[in-house]
Amino acid sequence: MKTSFITTFMTLTVMASGVSFAPVAFSQSKFDSQFVGYPTYSGDDLELTVDNSGSHFRLWSPKAQDARVNIYDNGHTGSPTKTLPMIFNKDNGTWTVSVPEKLYGKFYTFQIKWNGEWKDETPGVWAKAVGVNGLRAAIIDLDKTDPEGWDKDHGPEVKNFSDVIVYEMHHRDMSMHPSSGIANKGKFLAMTEKGTHSPSGQKTGIDHLKELGVTHVHILPSYDYNSVDEMNLQENTYNWGYDPLNYNSPEGSYSTNPSDPATRIREMKEMVKALHDAGIGVIMDVVYNHTADNDNSNFELTAPGYYHRHWDDGRYSDASGCGNETASDLRQMQDFIINSTKYWADEYHIDGFRFDLMAIHDTETMDKVARELKKINPSIFVYGEGWTSGDSPLAPERRALKENVGKMTDIAVFSDDIRDAVKGHYTDAADRGFATGKPGNEETVKIGIVAATPHPQVDYSKGNNSKFAYASSPEMIVNYVSCHDDLCLTDKLHKSMEGEPEKNMLEAAKLAQTIVFTSQGTPFMFAGEEVFRDKKGIHNSYNKPDSINAIDWENKSKYRDQFDYYKGLIALRKAHPAFRMTSADDIANHLVFDKIDSSKTPNLISYSLKDHANGDDWQEIKVVFNGASKPQTVNIKKGNWMIVAKDGKISPDASLGSSKGGKITVAPYSALILAK
């Protein structure tokens, strides 16, 4: 990892949302406008194809003075066994050369001549297999990496995105702790092991996910990234992976043999297949918005200047906070993002994509990404962070910002509204939110409950973050209270509720997630929160050791009540479509807030889901949230109510008893859910 990357990365999470910038009047800087007329190439045979007529290389680099391919026997040592000069095709800007042999087992790099000199070697931008540390591209037969039964493999069918329940996980967090009972710790294969359990007998790994009931896992970056030395894995280094190196090959450190290019591919496919066999979809976190390196990135070494954005004077612009940003508004970069996601969907059967700092990309590109992916698999779910981490030459109206979600089709954005309102602001560890007794967040929580859609009872002018209904459908919103960034929920509660007994924090955690899982939109949770995992108070744990990041699965015994609550919450959502409405009109017509004066009774929200909302069996569902540190009483309409959740217990099947309505006291930091 580069020092500059470390220092710039530190700022990333601090600025990770809700940042607004002065409008920029132009769409492209003067410097970048020189690239608009470049010839482009959209064929799917870029860089390498192998067929019965041999091995064919095609590098896109319209302004290179010369180009060549170096062939190697090895992934990282020795000299080229052959160097192949390439021929330029000026109509599409590509350089080509072919040999009659299938070069399986060999490795290659490209080199271009620029300003009269050969630049450093690069595996190119389309390496689908790489040697150790991703230095050279590998020539392998991809068909031979398919696990048994791969041709019949598919992820879960998704009718509406509000049916998806996302579980965000890092490979090492899930399996590194000795208590995981998993053999392939920190590897793709960890999620293929069945029957694993903690020393006290609690299910772990894939069995744990099935028991919990989530529909999709969202894996942190799993393409080949830069920061972990794959030749020195005993060093036990950890990284989130937001430092992309080779976008189209899996990360080597998650494989059992990073030096064998096929192993990481086969093992990642085995993970996908095992999850699919368990009925769980796989969403990949993708970071097309910047590269780990600037001048020595594979983009820069193949087509200098083109793929990154710059300011007028030619300096790299840096909307990522990591030293650079990519230029999706230029055709070849736009095509790269579209074709790369299509490749993962097609070759690895990936079921969704989470776009990091999505607003660095333009809305047109994101729209095309979603449309093209739907053609491969209509169940693919695309969502992202609708913000940047710094200013960009791309005009704000073109950015795939949260506020611009309506300009795109089939794209969802994270709601930082609900996140910060429920648990307190992410920039201030001690700040409390609605679920931890701080008044004044009620209206913003309601914005989250209606998935930022227009609603006659929600006053958007009182929103903490957004001031207007930016979503025209709940399928545009992902609700959450924590993710890998910032303090995880347990740590946030420890810091903001310091001095209170742990019991209160456990109750507040349940309440916070109840708000997320009963709200309209798609719910999203961070791995391990169901067992009250913490990260020892470290918010930016991207390169911290496993001792900070790994989940201690003995927590599942210690906090079994917490796990059971989360499991019940997920079962409730899955069984009741009223929590999963698919249109803004439905929400406006069926979700009715009870009148509560927040200035007199703060931290209290009560609403009904009425008239068999979205075809629900239940005629009416009453949802009450008490985020105050004291009990609060609500007056429930008389009737034969079934108690679904009360005082920190949840049961979708009526085992908590019944109520005739009237005055009901709701415990501190808890939810009351009734149904009839």
Ligand code: CA
């Ligand atoms: Ca790597």
